[in-house]
Amino acid sequence: MPTPPLNIALFGSKFMGKAHSNAWLQAGHFFDLPRRPALHTIAARDADYLERFAKQWGWAGWTTDWRTAISDPVVDLVDIGTPNHLHREQALAALEAGLAVACEKPLAGTIDDAREMRDAARRTGVPTFVWFNYRRAPALALAHQLVAEGRLGRIYHVRAAYLQGWGGPDTPLGWRFQKSRAGSGALGDLMAHTIDLARFVTGDEIAEVTGAIEERFIKQRTRPDDPTKKGRSSVDDAVLFLARFRGGAVGSFESTRLATGIKNSNRIEIHGEQGAVRFNFERMNELEFFDGNEPPRTQGWRTIQAMHEAHPYAANWWPDGHWLGYEHTFANQAADIVVALSGADPIVPIPDFEDAFTTQRVMEAAVQSARHRTSVKLSEVT
Numbered sequence: 001m002p003t004p005p006l007n008i009a010l011f012g013s014k015f016m017g018k019a020h021s022n023a024w025l026q027a028g029h030f031f032d033l034p035r036r037p038a039l040h041t042i043a044a045r046d047a048d049y050l051e052r053f054a055k056q057w058g059w060a061g062w063t064t065d066w067r068t069a070i071s072d073p074v075v076d077l078v079d080i081g082t083p084n085h086l087h088r089e090q091a092l093a094a095l096e097a098g099l100a101v102a103c104e105k106p107l108a109g110t111i112d113d114a115r116e117m118r119d120a121a122r123r124t125g126v127p128t129f130v131w132f133n134y135r136r137a138p139a140l141a142l143a144h145q146l147v148a149e150g151r152l153g154r155i156y157h158v159r160a161a162y163l164q165g166w167g168g169p170d171t172p173l174g175w176r177f178q179k180s181r182a183g184s185g186a187l188g189d190l191m192a193h194t195i196d197l198a199r200f201v202t203g204d205e206i207a208e209v210t211g212a213i214e215e216r217f218i219k220q221r222t223r224p225d226d227p228t229k230k231g232r233s234s235v236d237d238a239v240l241f242l243a244r245f246r247g248g249a250v251g252s253f254e255s256t257r258l259a260t261g262i263k264n265s266n267r268i269e270i271h272g273e274q275g276a277v278r279f280n281f282e283r284m285n286e287l288e289f290f291d292g293n294e295p296p297r298t299q300g301w302r303t304i305q306a307m308h309e310a311h312p313y314a315a316n317w318w319p320d321g322h323w324l325g326y327e328h329t330f331a332n333q334a335a336d337i338v339v340a341l342s343g344a345d346p347i348v349p350i351p352d353f354e355d356a357f358t359t360q361r362v363m364e365a366a367v368q369s370a371r372h373r374t375s376v377k378l379s380e381v382t
Contacts, residue, residue, distance in 0.1 A: 109183025152272030
């Protein structure tokens, strides 16, 4: 008897709607999956645009009311790619209906919403996933493996920065600059990824946040509905903080959307007693590795092109040396979600609501540290 498809309902049809649609389409082509992902229903607000979107991407049906998708008995998984303030309501409804949920990051716009989502996942026992897609870049998955194998030894330093430059004064007042919809600015949009990567690669947890700074440089932006008027930008443009890890390492974190001249630089550098790794998403197929156990005569940084079949995910794509791109990180996660739902282990761990709530707690600690100019222990953020 043929295995039934995994019927997916996706909420949101803009940037993440495209990324997720492509991921579900490609995962079934490039991975040998226990169930075939099926693009069942796409839900969003703009009916005219949505109908075109559904046809273009191959969605079987579309609706402007996401609740109808949740009530459809054939839907297996709800994929949430909407603005942050909608995550809570949509996730809770899906969980109460017994549907698996894959949610965009950050988990929610506020820690209260995130906590309620975490608690609902605990209560219902329904599988949950969060799209921290950078974990699925082969080079970063390799870094995770090297640290887990002990190749770096005791970790001393973590330096992480996510820098973009698109949010200058001429950028209109979209939802990402509205606290009521986004919850935060560079913190939730970028820093969430950086915190998750530090936790993922090191296998350690942040115990304390200190010295945080949040800055809003541009306080007024042009309104998209009326370019002759301006509205208040109510989120941070940049966030920085220092951190201590449970295992004793220290870290520095920075995120901004005002790094003029930089497009999308998600960087992390980790130094340990026996070695070090460093990564920059602008060269996403490369991992730099220093092996301190090599003889001094030949010791030095090496650049690993993480596209060999021995590297995580790479064997599912192209021959050695044929580069992957941003969209492949989503396809890799989509494949891992299908595998996890079958009861098998994904290639690297997928954050669930519990895991993503830990990242949200670090974000909240950074906010409290910045606003009260004090150190905040993670044990104080519940």
